[in-house]
Amino acid sequence: MNSFSYNKAYDVAEAVADIQEHEQGKFIAGGTNLLDLMKENVMKPDHLTDINRLDLADITENEDGGLRLGALVTNADTAWNVLVEQRYPLLSKAILAGASPQLRNMATNGGNLFQRTRCYYFYDTTTACNKREPGSGCSAINGINRIHAILGTSMQCIATHPSDMCVALAALDAKVNISGPNGDRTLEFADLHRLPGNTPHLDTNIAQGELVTSIDLPPGNFTKNTFYLKVRDRQSYAFALVSVAAALDMDGDVIRDIRVAMGGVAHKPWRRRDVEQSYIGKVASTENFRELAETMLTGAVGFGGNTFKIALAKKAIVRALNEALKTGENL
Amino acid sequence: MKTQYIGKPVSRVDGLAKVTGSAKYSADFKVEGMLYGYIVSSGIAKGRIVSIDVSEAMSLKGVLQVFTHENVSGLPWFSIKYKDMDAPTGSPFRPLHDDKIVYSGQPIALVVAETFELARYASSLIHVEYQEETFTTDLVENLGNSYKAPSGKIGFVQPKSRGNAEEAYEQAEFKMSGTYQHGAEHHNPMELFSTTAIWENEKLTVYDKTQGVSNCQFYIGNVFGLAYKDVRIISPYVGGAFGSGLRPQYQLFMAVLAALELKRPVKVGLTRQQMFTFGHRPVTMQNVALSASADGTLESIKHEAYSETSRFENYTEIIVNWSGTMYNCDNVKLKYDLVGLDMYTPVDMRAPGAVTGAHAIESAMDELAHELKMDPLIFRLKNYADEDQTEGKPFSSKELIACYREGAEKFGWTKRSIEPRSMREGNQLIGWGVATAAWDAFQMPCRAKALLSIDGKLAVSSGTSDIGTGTYTIMTQIAAESLGLKIEDVAFKLGDTNMPLAPLEGGSWTAASVGAAVKGVCEDVKKKLAKMAVKTKNSPFYNADTKDISFDSGMLSDMNDGSKTISVVDLMRLAGVNSIEETSTSGPNPINKMKYTFNSHAAVFAEVKVDEDLGIVRVTRVVCAVAAGKILNPKTARSQILGGVVWGISKALEEESKMDHQYGRFMNHNLSEYHVPVNKDINDIEVIFVEEKDDIVNPLGIKGVGEIGIIGVAGAIANAVFHATGVRVRNLPITLDKVLQIAEDDHNQVSV
Ligand SMILES: Cc1cc2nc3c(=O)[nH]c(=O)nc-3n(C[C@H](O)[C@H](O)[C@H](O)COP(=O)(O)OP(=O)(O)OC[C@H]3O[C@@H](n4cnc5c(N)ncnc54)[C@H](O)[C@@H]3O)c2cc1C
């Protein structure tokens, strides 16, 4: 770990101003990811702006009927929030599928968005990694890549975004509210995370020093038929090999609206609105789900260790959609 | 004498100290003026250090020294001086000896500073320039360079073949053959290795995490040229070790080096990442071929194993020998080879070799039973070995049939349908598997001391260790029972070279070895007390026969006349004796050892549910029936078996240190990515101890339970997965991609 300076901010403006004074400053929230990375010398911020005292720890109702999740609400408090459970059960399920209770108690919603990949090479400074050290190469492509991406990869990086929460947020068309030195702005969730391309060191479209203040969830009808399927190597406390956030808005057995987002398969939560739309008005049948899954996976490429994910992801989509259908029956 | 403590579920005597935090582990010892060391590890697998620039690190205020091969001198040149008691044959690794890098993660520098944080920060400022050389770390790629495993490591026995397995295999009606493999594993005890070394008045005191204080004393004495009597190693509590603490680890060397040079106390601990840099369960490839006649009689067993080792030491374990003793068979061909690779030497890990071998032979037995369309349990019974055919000796006791019977009954085995894929619940395929386990019941020479004080308190000690197994507790029980004292009046101490010599804590021999010594020394004290009772005037036993005296609850009483009693305390007072001290040695009976084979056994039954679409395997039920002689404490023994079963599940489904052969480096070196089971992975586990009387194995009739619990589990689960799915995964861990047969390297799977 390097040496760094530290300051606790008490409001958003102070936090944004504080971090501007340092070239390599980082916000620290729960610290569950940042501290590990610092201890491994993967991230070496010269300054930490502690944002835990900011007044961003509430979940409130928006005028449009949606919810606003403060950036500092913990993952646990978000998942167990009654309004979230009622209106966005998919989000609750996704969060609870992640990490462990201890971690969820510390982890914040803001931090979850910016957690970094779990690629082994990214974490080990003795190896080549374009994400950690641009231009050094990607060890995973010819290395141990069982946990790596199959969609949207580049020859520069095949890492995945490891979050579960983000997969549900992507499915639910969330928006991210940001404060920065140049004022406030709002990003569609789909525009938050990036594909690796030639700039794998950039995970997101947030600029250095920009602070996420909250996440907005639009009002929606995905309250009944939702399911978060996480396929992993043990029953808990493991990142997804493949995960699927599935939500259906049903009119009898006809699909009124549908959302399918995948985790563990790409550098960002993977969604195909075009594919989803082509199933609106169709019958919710295993056959249709299979077809949808096939299309979702078009363009998927394996790198040896992770090639199984292509077939697995298809099965997982079908299972998740069928379970989402069933969930409704039980209500 | 009536049994009061032996065989009773006495709670851990050290439990309170552990849960309240007063039990001190090696990293908990703090002394004034202590410095902290942080170890720098090599980033390459093989080559030379061209330069190592420590100037930036040294320039920090509070950094006292950076030790590297460039400034460490005066240590023995001959590597024999670095041999510890558990060293395999070869030439042990010498930390900071020269510029050569022989494995990835090798310690190449030690930064010593006033604080841990500073030492760690300084370590990131050390710049190393390497000259890399080509290396190879892939066992399968290097099978062509295998060589016969040499003898020389303590406990290793060369495999013995018999009959003509090749010919029998050719002629047999039913046969199978398969290649089994498992990945590397690291012990990863919760407690990290840590050492605090204090050099004071020309004497060295060391707090260390180890499974053998005397081994560390021996090693440090030899390496640093100190008289053994001037080296004291203390290790009262060990937070798990599983074999990783059998050999002195390099933080011990580092802490002592720095303490001697800087003349200040130094603490050096390893990080979790560094816990992957000093020995592991070796990757092993095994070829097994079995054949049988139509009635299920085994005609031949062929079992060969290829294991990785380092380039400098020949780590050996007993893998294939088990195939020669587990079943009755006249034609057995065994082979065990090593392959030297550019990595650190493997080190014993819970049930070394047996876990590996049992996975292969027990899967193979299941495969052949399937060919024969025979129930795999009946197939095993059909070929039951009543005696040890390898050595031509009877077993001192072997209640394996009782394990099969009681285990099967508890599990409900008779309800199993024989066909694979014949049991399901919705999209969950259900499978039941069985496997056998065997392990040695060793006893080693051991010394113990007993001190009975005038207040009636007994202190017993022996320089063994308690790695969480319950040694403190069972030794207290044995001592209390042997001397007829109340358990509250007995304290057992361990983990100090000032105490009488005990063997390394491993091999499941501690209960028997230390137990015999404790029993022996307490019996000596008892004899002294009896003698005192008949020789002391005014004692109610004056001039009586010592044979008539019984000991119970701190009282001596007459076996024929219950009213004639005296307490131990009163007797000592009467005799004017302040304390009684005895030290004695006990060891195995060499004649019995020649005449009999000593083994513990177990039968493991497992149920799995496999998601048909997603390949996810869950172990929903395990029954482990164990025959291990007399069970001293069913509570601590059960915990041992539970832990073994959990680890077996881990091995079967989750655990693997993933080596990247591009770098020759284990990559998933943290507990987030190195998977062991979490609570949710573990369901019903039932432990049965079958009755097994054994007057031959040792005076207490015990066989040890530390390893027997893990041995059969992976085989039973692999067999259950086959029964559920019809897919035979021969490569551990059985991850969902292998079950779905969509893994890239699916040459290791066969489906029916
Ligand atoms: C062992 C382990 C297992 C895990 N398993 C899972 C899992 O299965 N699924 C899953 O989804 N997650 C998992 N996690 C990740 C966990 O969810 C994240 O570590 C956590 O959400 C990060 O939140 P934090 O508040 O601790 O972030 P921090 O560590 O404090 O920060 C993370 C990053 O976000 C930035 N940041 C924080 N808040 C803001 C903000 N408001 N605006 C801008 N930038 C900000 C920080 O600067 C930093 O770069 C696991 C973590 C661990 C350690």
Ligand code: SF4
């Ligand atoms: S996949 Fe990305 S994060 Fe992993 S080694 Fe390659 S560049 Fe680095």
